[in-house]
Amino acid sequence: MLQLETQSQPSPMSQPTTTAILVIGGAEDKVHGKEILHTFWFRSGGTNATIAIIPSASREPVLIGERYQSIFEEMGAKYVKVLDIRDRDQGNDPYFKEYVEECTGVFMTGGDQLRLCGLLADTPLMERIRQRVQLGEISLGGTSAGSAVMGHHMIAGGSSGESPNRALVDMAMGLGIIPEIIVDQHFHNRNRMSRLLSALSTHPERLGIGIDEDTCALFERDGLMRIVGKGTVTIVDGRDMSYTNQADISATEPLSLHNLRVNILSHGDCYHLHQHQCIAKISSPVQ
Amino acid sequence: MLQLETQSQPSPMSQPTTTAILVIGGAEDKVHGKEILHTFWFRSGGTNATIAIIPSASREPVLIGERYQSIFEEMGAKYVKVLDIRDRDQGNDPYFKEYVEECTGVFMTGGDQLRLCGLLADTPLMERIRQRVQLGEISLGGTSAGSAVMGHHMIAGGSSGESPNRALVDMAMGLGIIPEIIVDQHFHNRNRMSRLLSALSTHPERLGIGIDEDTCALFERDGLMRIVGKGTVTIVDGRDMSYTNQADISATEPLSLHNLRVNILSHGDCYHLHQHQCIAKISSPVQ
Numbered sequence: 001m002l003q004l005e006t007q008s009q010p011s012p013m014s015q016p017t018t019t020a021i022l023v024i025g026g027a028e029d030k031v032h033g034k035e036i037l038h039t040f041w042f043r044s045g046g047t048n049a050t051i052a053i054i055p056s057a058s059r060e061p062v063l064i065g066e067r068y069q070s071i072f073e074e075m076g077a078k079y080v081k082v083l084d085i086r087d088r089d090q091g092n093d094p095y096f097k098e099y100v101e102e103c104t105g106v107f108m109t110g111g112d113q114l115r116l117c118g119l120l121a122d123t124p125l126m127e128r129i130r131q132r133v134q135l136g137e138i139s140l141g142g143t144s145a146g147s148a149v150m151g152h153h154m155i156a157g158g159s160s161g162e163s164p165n166r167a168l169v170d171m172a173m174g175l176g177i178i179p180e181i182i183v184d185q186h187f188h189n190r191n192r193m194s195r196l197l198s199a200l201s202t203h204p205e206r207l208g209i210g211i212d213e214d215t216c217a218l219f220e221r222d223g224l225m226r227i228v229g230k231g232t233v234t235i236v237d238g239r240d241m242s243y244t245n246q247a248d249i250s251a252t253e254p255l256s257l258h259n260l261r262v263n264i265l266s267h268g269d270c271y272h273l274h275q276h277q278c279i280a281k282i283s284s285p286v287q
Numbered sequence: 288m289l290q291l292e293t294q295s296q297p298s299p300m301s302q303p304t305t306t307a308i309l310v311i312g313g314a315e316d317k318v319h320g321k322e323i324l325h326t327f328w329f330r331s332g333g334t335n336a337t338i339a340i341i342p343s344a345s346r347e348p349v350l351i352g353e354r355y356q357s358i359f360e361e362m363g364a365k366y367v368k369v370l371d372i373r374d375r376d377q378g379n380d381p382y383f384k385e386y387v388e389e390c391t392g393v394f395m396t397g398g399d400q401l402r403l404c405g406l407l408a409d410t411p412l413m414e415r416i417r418q419r420v421q422l423g424e425i426s427l428g429g430t431s432a433g434s435a436v437m438g439h440h441m442i443a444g445g446s447s448g449e450s451p452n453r454a455l456v457d458m459a460m461g462l463g464i465i466p467e468i469i470v471d472q473h474f475h476n477r478n479r480m481s482r483l484l485s486a487l488s489t490h491p492e493r494l495g496i497g498i499d500e501d502t503c504a505l506f507e508r509d510g511l512m513r514i515v516g517k518g519t520v521t522i523v524d525g526r527d528m529s530y531t532n533q534a535d536i537s538a539t540e541p542l543s544l545h546n547l548r549v550n551i552l553s554h555g556d557c558y559h560l561h562q563h564q565c566i567a568k569i570s571s572p573v574q
Contacts, residue, residue: 161476161477161478162475163502163517163553164551188448188450188478190448191447191448191478193475193480194475212450215450230450230541232451232543236549243567245567245568253553254517254554255519255551256551256552256553257551258550258551258552258567260551262548263544264543264544264547265543265545266532269543269545278529280545281532281543
């Protein structure tokens with residue numbers, strides 16, 4: 001176990017905000033401390049933030065868009081706009097493109113991750129968002145469906161209450177923001193260990209990230225993932241897996257997965273994506 | 288990954304039955320192939336079996352006792368009796384004690400594991416059963432509550448749908464048949480990964496065994512555990528855990544558990560309790 005002894009306190013007065021990618025397990029606090037949403041707001045520039053909300057995963061985009069808009073406005077963001085994309089053609093909308101050039105944070109709401117990817121994947125707008133995120137120019141947040149899309153491979157749906165088996169999970173292509181992870185959300189809340197294991201059985205080279213409700217895996221640009229919020233993040237690492245029967249059985253038969261490494265991380269803990277190593281809770285605040 | 292290449296086929300005609308301990312995840316098939324119950328019957332001597340059914344976990348001991356009695360009788364067991372223990376004094380009953388001396392298999396039904404332990408733990412009857420099991424003279428089977436009692440530490444109850452935290456699980460003393468394990472049953476079916484992790488956080492030296500419904504972890508006398516049935520057995524090994532916050536947080540705060548080893552085993556797979564090593568599916572039948 002590593003322990004970070006010292007951590008320089010960020011000073012928003014003297015240096016630009018450090019951008020981050022916030023992968024949120026759904027049902028984040030929107031009423032009381034709003035810790036996770038506040039962290040997104042802060043990482044987007046705080047009172048200088050120009051935030052774009054993409055509510056396209058939802059079937060009620062106006063309602064959900066307005067909800068997040070008022071939350072970030074109340075926190076004191078400079079500009080908050082909802083990009084109500086309901087058609088792929090809007091991925092070329094000059095007004096949206098101009099706003100994305102100016103914004104400092106993009107937030108994707110919950111809903112249906114297949115709908116979100118269907119509307120956004122490979123559009124000029126999404127490509128530009130991804131580029132700016134990867135350059136560290138803007139922060140990106142996603143909750144529930146908005147977090148499911150973060151990997152190259154995405155859990156599109158599935159069921160629960162069964163032993164791990166390939167038929168338990170529907171896979172699709174995600175937005176590839178952090179290609180090496182497969183995200184599952186509402187994790188312990190909705191009994192999704194089996195589904196995440198089933199997803200990993202065909203992609204053992206990826207890292208399974210199960211995020212509980214009101215919990216966030218915050219990815220720094222250097223590959224460090226920090227945990228923020230009330231629950232845990234479960235990291236399933238199958239890269240040293242010694243055996244699986246997945247290629248030899250039908251989709252509904254139970255899987256064997258021998259020799260997985262599993263880490264349960266809670267608030268303040270970190271995990272280094274490249275070194276595959278946990279770092280125990282650090283004392284200074286994440287912001 | 289180890290692979291057993293050869294496995295001698297047991298021959299019940301020429302050698303005595305090899306006894307075993309069958310730890311069953313609940314809801315085992317009682318209607319069709321009855322694979323797990325058939326394995327218990329076979330390991331208890333088959334047509335030569337003298338079986339004792341202990342229905343004491345249940346609030347309907349007569350009903351559940353009779354159900355298992357007729358199943359084992361239909362399979363062709365020589366004698367099957369229900370030891371309907373409803374009072375600790377019956378742990379001294381000369382008739383029951385005599386029957387236990389003669390029997391070749393004892394089966395504990397589902398119900399409430401606290402009730403089962405309350406009625407049986409430390410009674411002369413249970414002590415004699417444990418002794419005979421450990422001498423390899425009789426087979427022992429338990430399903431659901433009957434399997435929860437197998438370890439030294441027992442999950443008495445708890446809840447689900449939350450991040451791992453100590454308040455999620457109620458621990459008690461089990462019957463200590465296989466002291467080194469902590470069993471949870473109906474595992475993936477009832478979202479119990481979080482509960483088992485919570486139990487292990489205070490007993491990381493024990494091995495967590497999560498057993499799905501209609502699935503059995505069959506323990507041979509040499510420490511080899513074999514999987515029989517339709518689902519998976521999840522083994523959580525915290526012996527190399529590099530960090531936990533469990534001593535530093537309140538019972539309701541989320542746990543950190545870094546560096547767990549997790550194995551998902553399905554039908555035919557084995558795990559060696561002493562070597563902590565998985566062995567992939569073997570070709571010869573378990574019986």
